[in-house]
Amino acid sequence: MNVSREEAAKALDDIGKASDRIVQLKGYHHGAPFFVIWGLVWLGANSTMQFRPDLGNWAWGVGIAAGMVLSTVLGIMMSRKVPAGAHSSADAATGRKIGLTSGIMLAFIFTVVWIASPETKREVNAIISIMFPFLYMAAGVWAGWRLFAIGLVTAAAIIGGYVWVGEYYWLWMGVFAGGSLIAGGLWLRSA
Amino acid sequence: MDGPDEIIHQSTRLRIAATLNALPSGELLEFGKLKSILGATDGNMATHLAALEKAGYIAVEKDFVGKKPRTRVSLTRVGRKAFERHVAYLRDLLAG
Numbered sequence: 001m002n003v004s005r006e007e008a009a010k011a012l013d014d015i016g017k018a019s020d021r022i023v024q025l026k027g028y029h030h031g032a033p034f035f036v037i038w039g040l041v042w043l044g045a046n047s048t049m050q051f052r053p054d055l056g057n058w059a060w061g062v063g064i065a066a067g068m069v070l071s072t073v074l075g076i077m078m079s080r081k082v083p084a085g086a087h088s089s090a091d092a093a094t095g096r097k098i099g100l101t102s103g104i105m106l107a108f109i110f111t112v113v114w115i116a117s118p119e120t121k122r123e124v125n126a127i128i129s130i131m132f133p134f135l136y137m138a139a140g141v142w143a144g145w146r147l148f149a150i151g152l153v154t155a156a157a158i159i160g161g162y163v164w165v166g167e168y169y170w171l172w173m174g175v176f177a178g179g180s181l182i183a184g185g186l187w188l189r190s191a
Numbered sequence: 192m193d194g195p196d197e198i199i200h201q202s203t204r205l206r207i208a209a210t211l212n213a214l215p216s217g218e219l220l221e222f223g224k225l226k227s228i229l230g231a232t233d234g235n236m237a238t239h240l241a242a243l244e245k246a247g248y249i250a251v252e253k254d255f256v257g258k259k260p261r262t263r264v265s266l267t268r269v270g271r272k273a274f275e276r277h278v279a280y281l282r283d284l285l286a287g
Contacts, residue, residue, distance in 0.1 A: 001194065001195055001197050001200070003195045003200065003280075003281070003284060005284060005285060008281040008284040008285050009285060011200065011202075011205055011281050012278070012281050012282070012285070014202065014205060014206055014209065015205065015206070015209040015278065017206075018206040018209035018210045018213070018228070018229070019209050019210070019212070019213040021210070021228050022210045022213045022214065022220075022228060023213055025224075025228070026214075
């Protein structure tokens with residue numbers, strides 16, 4: 001059997017594309033439940049702000065804490081599922097990395113809010129909410145167009161709600177910003 | 192330099208092996224997902240998977256999820272080595 005240089009180059013190109021595709025799909029599947037978790041947090045806390053504003057701060061505190069705990073546990077569980085023992089001792093390291101990442105994100109958010117000095121709860125909510133979809137879009141440029149699309153739709157929902165929605169702003173944010181994360185997570189899962 | 196692996200070199204089989212090789216060792220991939228990734232037909236996939244299985248390059252596992260049959264495949268250790276050797280051959284050919 002003879003293989004020409006052109007055939008070899010094409011074969012290596014095919015191998016690269018096939019590998020990239022499965023790595024992208026794995027990334028989608030790993031990311032999917034995190035989108036659903038944080039979508040539920042956004043949905044629950046924003047809905048509480050709409051219907052029971054007196055419990056709003058409590059809902060956000062509990063929601064964010066629950067989201068962080070669930071994300072950390074899920075990350076550790078996913079690292080345990082990796083076969084072949086390649087990452088068998090990664091549980092503690094994974095937990096630390098997720099915890100550290102969450103801590104850095106929280107510090108970043110508090111710093112931005114502190115510098116921006118928003119005057120209303122609505123402004124605080126919009127500033128914090130809008131950071132994430134742009135991160136998804138930026139990550140999506142590298143990790144896959146579905147992630148970019150989720151960021152784009154969520155950003156549009158948040159900006160639209162901030163600019164045009166009045167009395168039902170919180171409900172809008174819960175349903176459309178939180179809902180787009182949940183739908184996005186399910187969409188990633190189905191890829 | 193080793194010669195090309197005639198079983199793996201065929202385009203569809205090469206992409207099947209490349210896809211399975213990108214997964215951690217022993218991880219199974221569903222037939223439907225693999226078919227969708229490669230954009231192949233049922234018949235085409237079945238033929239090439241059978242050739243790879245006959246060579247001992249992949250393992251095929253069939254079971255049921257509820258009442259639905261499920262077929263999953265993974266690259267065996269032999270298949271992984273054969274794939275790596277073939278990729279090395281292709282790289283050497285281009286470099287030489």
